[in-house]
Amino acid sequence: MTGSAQWDAALVGVLGLLIGSFLNVVIHRLPRMMQQQWQDECHRYAIEQGLLPATAAPPAAQAFNLSRPRSHCPHCSHALRWYENIPVLSYLALRGRCAGCHARISPRYPLVELATGLLFYAAALRWGISATAACWCIFAAILMALAWIDWDTTLLPDDLTLPLLWAGLIAAALQYSGTPLLDSVAGAAAGYLSLWSVYWAFKLATGKEGMGYGDFKLFAALGAWFGWQALVPIILIASVCGAMVGIGMKLSRQLREGKYVPFGPFLALGGLCAMLWGPDRLLHGVLSLLG
Structure with a gap:
């Protein structure tokens, strides 16, 4: 270089x-x-x-x-x-x-x-x-804001999640993100529906809400940016990191009222890791950590 x-x-x-x-x-x-x-x-x-x-x-x-x-x-x-x-x-x-x-x-x-x-x-x-770098800078900035807002308030504002979703689809259409448009659309749909299904399965089984609709929209946005293939490594790293932080906070008695940790910051972390290292390397790293 x-x-x-x-x-x-x-x-x-x-x-x-x-x-x-x-x-x-x-x-x-x-x-x-x-x-x-x-x-x-x-x-x-x-x-x-x-x-x-x-x-x-x-x-x-x-x-x-x-x-x-x-x-x-x-x-x-x-x-x-x-x-x-x-x-x-x-x-x-x-x-x-x-x-x-x-x-x-x-x-x-x-x-x-x-x-x-x-x-x-x-x-x-x-x-x-390049335009590609500009797109990924916008992606990183919005994720940074979403992660901290969710951590503070347990809110993922539509004012940020929906523009992030549409920006991912547009970047794919203009060939700036490196993700084929069909994979981007499939990723957005799969990201939303996967967490939506988990939400309703958990609610029907326990009568409680395990996450908010903002998490569905954020995961859909990540699918739009990286394609459906990246959803598994992103959700794996988000789940592992979220569980580790949650356990640490529980042991130190720092869990907030309601005894939960917002999931959005860890989805954002998974998205940023995928941006920095690529979904394939991210999946290999997570599997190595778990194995």
């Missing part, structure tokens, strides 16, 4: 750091935006059903989206200056503390930025500066 290619990949990695900083905003704000939307819809429904008078004031809420209000400290509302928003470097310069009140900043923020930068770097290193 030439030095020029490595420099190009490094520049894409820097772009990934910036995208990672934006993903931190998405991870934090999108669930709150969804909650605000649900409250507005419930308010309108209550008025339509006559449960509230037509003059009832809507739920009090300030303008809140991905751009407003400005990024600020949740403890003291200190608005971040531009030089306090530089990915990774600002965290290190501030020593993980707010410049206003010196409250601790979660290390997850620079970790998300760094992980996104490394994924972008890996994509550019493998596919060069």
Whole structure:
């Protein structure tokens, strides 16, 4: 590999750091935006059903989206200056503390930025500066956001899963993902139906819901990107890693209320591993681990 290619990949990695900083905003704000939307819809429904008078004031809420209000400290509302928003470097310069009140900043923020930068770097290193690399960078960024949102809230927003699914089908149609279109369509259908079937089998047997519909959509999206052949290695690595984390959390008494671990982050992990190493090598690695 030439030095020029490595420099190009490094520049894409820097772009990934910036995208990672934006993903931190998405991870934090999108669930709150969804909650605000649900409250507005419930308010309108209550008025339509006559449960509230037509003059009832809507739920009090300030303008809140991905751009407003400005990024600020949740403890003291200190608005971040531009030089306090530089990915990774600002965290290190501030020593993980707010410049206003010196409250601790979660290390997850620079970790998300760094992980996104490394994924972008890996994509550019493998596919060069190309439409294919751009597609896989988009894939990695959306998966990163979905994994952390699901971990925090047990939600996999349609605003991210459905665009990821359609992007996979479009990338296959344009021959950017390396997956034949027929395999992509079959993968999307098989991914959704497989977890849908497991969900209903578990519910009929136990009367409980073992996963959410967001997991079906995410697995369908992974099938669209990699084809139906990749579904087995992805679900294997997701199940193994999820079980290991779940057992570890149970032994350390860190399981959340309801005693479950969201499955979306481990599906995302399986998808990222498939992107980095390929589904075939991923399956061989998982089988070697199990054997």
